[in-house]
Amino acid sequence: MRSPAERVLVLLLRGVGCVELFALIPTLMPRAWMAATHELIGLGSFPSGPIVEYLARALSAFYAFHGGLLLLLSTDVRRYAALLIYAAVTIVAFGVLALAVDLLVGMPWWWTAGEGPFLVLFGIVLLALQARVRGASGRSPAEPS
Numbered sequence: 001m002r003s004p005a006e007r008v009l010v011l012l013l014r015g016v017g018c019v020e021l022f023a024l025i026p027t028l029m030p031r032a033w034m035a036a037t038h039e040l041i042g043l044g045s046f047p048s049g050p051i052v053e054y055l056a057r058a059l060s061a062f063y064a065f066h067g068g069l070l071l072l073l074s075t076d077v078r079r080y081a082a083l084l085i086y087a088a089v090t091i092v093a094f095g096v097l098a099l100a101v102d103l104l105v106g107m108p109w110w111w112t113a114g115e116g117p118f119l120v121l122f123g124i125v126l127l128a129l130q131a132r133v134r135g136a137s138g139r140s141p142a143e144p145s
Contacts, residue, residue, distance in 0.1 A: 020067025
């Protein structure tokens, strides 16, 4: 039987994982759609050059793959506890890095507020929930289930 913390952890992993899978769309969309979206959200003209498109597609693919990982971790949060802790710590670190990059390059306030801080908070919540699941099960994360 799952504890309340385990149920919330599973739902959170699945919710964020599903949202991150939507990043597959820009990975595959035509360049013209990328440019139109870029302008629509107020970022100006989409820069030309292969590195810009490569980075946009590669980061989108990274987010989509990360979403798949979160979905996989949600299938058994006790079994994958050590991986989940690693993922949560790296999510916090990535959130701090994303916030710094967003501020450095001058991303809009709504982007900056929505990316880095969300990732930091998400990672911290994952760690807290995983600690509660671990406490409820009476096992360390490295012990087999």
